[in-house]
Amino acid sequence: MDSGQLAVVTGAASGVGKAVAARLLEGGNVVIGVDRTWTEASAHEGLIQLVGDVSADETWARVISEVQRHPDRPLTMLVINAGKLVVGRLLDLSDESIKQTFDVNVWGAIKALKTCLPLMLDHGEGRVVAVASVVSLFAEQDLAAYCTSKAALLQLIRTVAVDYAGQGIRANTVCPGAIDTPFLRQHVEAAENPEEFLKVKTDRHPAGRILLAEDVASTVVYLLSPESRGVNGTHVIVDGALTATFDYHPH
Secondary structure (H helix, E strand, O other), rough: OOOOOOEEEOOOOHHHHHHHHHHHHHOOOOEEOOOOOOOOHHHOOEEEEEEOOOOHHHHHHHHHHHHHHHOOOOOEEEEOOOOOOOEEEEHHHHHHHHHHHHHHHHHHHHHHHHHHHHHHHHOOOOOEEEEEOOHHHHOOEEEEEHHHHHHHHHHHHHHHHHHHHHOEEEEEEEEEEOOOOOOHHHHHHHHOOOOHHHHHHHHHOOOOOEEOHHHHHHHHHHHHHHHHHHOOOOOOEOOOHHOOOOOOOOO
């Protein structure tokens, strides 16, 4: 991982975003974290914490202002991790809940790219990693809006890679399975029997466990690094072999 550069990480207050921000800070980079809510537990020493909705113009105006405070550090890394999950089948979801999901998962990503890509293009290089989900590739019950929005995010990142590869931009997507984050806990708590639901989810993993945010962060950091310079416009599944089989039974 290159050091002395500037990164923007959305959804940096918890889960994968928090783990990625920590790794980038350890590498000697300046990290601007964007999240709607910050707590004392969210903080990392040196992390620049911006409060804001990723779908709002004023949030990205503040990001630009913060970037300008570091003229000696090129903005070369963008991690699109902020996400919203609503549980429900299509006919059970209100129009507003679907719109809110897309505002964060798709429109928020578009706003991030429209803000950060021009700065990367001016510098002559940039790496974008979006955190989608295995449900961008496979459907999951009761997650109609989330699955659809994550599939849109996957295609958005592919188009960025195709359109800007010739100008030094690399854009890839990480597709995690079930990860021990607030997102997963929200999904579990919405189940009729949370304890049984979590057990079933865990037992479906050939790895024998639900992965940690750090497991995904390691892949994100790799895709941001020069070691992955030949990887562009693709997705990497990080799910402990969850989607390698359609009918796994633990021994």
